[in-house]
Amino acid sequence: MVAVRRAIASLLPAGALLLTGCSPAPAPAPAPVVTRTVTPSPASVTPSSSTPAAPPPSTPAAGKVVVLDPGHNGGNGAHPAEINRKVPAGRGQTKPCNTTGTATNAGYPEHAFTFDVAQRVGQALAAKGIRVVYTRQNDSGVGPCVDRRAAIGNDASADAVVSIHADGSTAAGANGFHVAYSSPPLNAAQGEPSLRLARTVRDTMRTNGFNTSNYIGGDGLSARSDLGGLNLSTRPSVLVECGNMRNATEAARMTSAEGRQSFAAAITAAIEAYLAS
Incomplete structure (x- = not known):
């Protein structure tokens, strides 16, 4: 057998291999590579500190400026000399x-009440991309004076200024909201723009279930010539008396967080409607 193999080998070209049944089996073909994409769950994703925050949703009013003026301040009562001094x-x-x-x-x-409602309105507007400026930053300070409040709106070039208040009439049965505006107007902004803002706030509050005042103004509007914050404004400005705090029903609404949110929602909707018009 060995002699036969040698004879056959002598007939083959140099370097050729002689295959026999004892040769090793050929290596198996490599298994196919299977790939899959793994998407981490939101909880496992750690955003980079340099990742910018998502921009607010775009709305017709995005980029506009609103000044919110919550009436009075928590420290006023303890500083009578300061708040009683006369200003223009x-x-x-x-x-x-x-x-x-x-x-x-x-x-x-x-x-x-006014500070809480203003904060709620401001947060809702800011979420829509609207720039919000407040005339006061807390409820423990003094002032600012009415002329300074007007100046804040003017300096901000506000597209709308809304002063938030509540009334304290002791007249029997007095209830409802009203919207004050400067009249007769002292500049162009106090004319049609302010009147349109006043009407928009009045109409939107009505739509949201609030009754217009039955004891002051007419049809929910009140033309005023004696309010310094409105007189000194060069921007579209109104003052909203949300209701009568001495009326038991309205007082209950103003005292509850749910009630204050209802006021804020109506005022927010009114401002958005005005800015989009």
């Missing part, structure tokens, strides 16, 4: 810098 109020008038505001019969103060 427009139309050749002077008036006290500010006042303490009113309160419900149970003692819930107007300054706390």
Whole structure:
């Protein structure tokens, strides 16, 4: 057998291999490579500190400026000399810098109500890409005076200025909201723009279930020549008296967080509607 193999080998070209049944089996073909993409769950993703925050949703009012003026301030009552000093109020008038505001019969103060509502409105507007400026940053300070409040809106070139208040009438059955505006107008902004803003706020609050005042103004609007913050404004400006804090039903609404949110939602919708018009 060995001799036969040698004979056959002698007939093959040099370097050729002689295959026999004892040769090793050929190597198996490599298994196909299977790939898959793994998407990490949101909880496992750690954003980079340099990742920019998602921009607010775009709305017709995005980029516009709104000044919110929550009436009075928590420290006013403890500083009578400061808030009683006279400041310019427009139309050749002077008036006290500010006042303490009113309160419900149970003692819930107007300054706390207005500050809370303004914060709710501001947060909702900012979420829509609207720039919000406040005339005061807390509810424990003093002032600012009415002339300074007007200047803040003017300096910000506000597209709308909304001052938030509540009334304190002791007249029997007095209830409802009204919207004040400067009249007769002292500049172009106090004319058609302010009147349109006043009407938009009035109409939107009505749509949201609020009744217009039955004791002041007419049809929910009140033309005023004595309010310094409105007289000194060169931007479209209104003052909203949200209701009567001395009325038991309205006081209950203003005192509850749910009630304050309902006021804020209506005012927010009104501002958005005005800016988009």
